[in-house]
Amino acid sequence: KNEVEQSPQNLTAQEGEFITINCSYSVGISALHWLQQHPGGGIVSLFMLSSGKKKHGRLIATINIQEKHSSLHITASHPRDSAVYICAVSYTGNQFYFGTGTSLTVIP
Amino acid sequence: DAGVIQSPRHEVTEMGQEVTLRCKPISGHDYLFWYRQTMMRGLELLIYFNNNVPIDDSGMPEDRFSAKMPNASFSTLKIQPSEPRDSAVYFCASSLSTGGTQYFGPGTRLTVL
Numbered sequence: 001k002n003e004v005e006q007s008p009q010n011l012t013a014q015e016g017e018f019i020t021i022n023c024s025y026s027v028g029i030s031a032l033h034w035l036q037q038h039p040g041g042g043i044v045s046l047f048m049l050s051s052g053k054k055k056h057g058r059l060i061a062t063i064n065i066q067e068k069h070s071s072l073h074i075t076a077s078h079p080r081d082s083a084v085y086i087c088a089v090s091y092t093g094n095q096f097y098f099g100t101g102t103s104l105t106v107i108p
Numbered sequence: 109d110a111g112v113i114q115s116p117r118h119e120v121t122e123m124g125q126e127v128t129l130r131c132k133p134i135s136g137h138d139y140l141f142w143y144r145q146t147m148m149r150g151l152e153l154l155i156y157f158n159n160n161v162p163i164d165d166s167g168m169p170e171d172r173f174s175a176k177m178p179n180a181s182f183s184t185l186k187i188q189p190s191e192p193r194d195s196a197v198y199f200c201a202s203s204l205s206t207g208g209t210q211y212f213g214p215g216t217r218l219t220v221l
Contacts, residue, residue, distance in 0.1 A: 030207050031207050033209070033210075035212075041197060041214070041215050041217075042212070042214050042215070043199060043201075043212035043215075044212070045209045045210060045211065045212075048208065048209050086150075086151065088151075090207040095153050095156065095164065096141075096151075096153060096210065098150055098151040098152075099150075100150050101150060
């Protein structure tokens, strides 16, 4: 079975804090995706990674293929970052296998 | 581009009724995906199409669910007859390439009473 595990499940932070969300998977992948789902329900793709690191604004995503692990970091967190962050992996096909998500709340 | 368009955004129906959800993918995208999201199970892939052809429908819960893609710009997901346990948010997504970034529609929130 393709397992994708995320931690923590829930996270509360003070505005300005550095945040890390982790994702582990069980077998080799072709790509790993980080998605963001806002309280209104819309889902946005943040990153697609197959190796190394990517940065977009205050968001940084890293992946370690050997350890089958990825992290999503948010620097200088802001209340508008409050959302559910979902890790998904894809293999040789096109299907995504999703983690259960991390619910982030950033308090002013 | 308008992004992935789904309709309706909300649907409330009674058990036993037929429900049809609609999706218009981003123009030029060859892949279209239907997902279901519930509190209990999170996001699950139901079916996906490549160039209008269903590739994998192993996630479709049972025969009450069917999906079609008659052309590159339109897909439907039909539930007949609907049951309360079908209540969920149904997302459509499209992508340009194999394993590439998927662009999600706003979802259809289905409530079956």
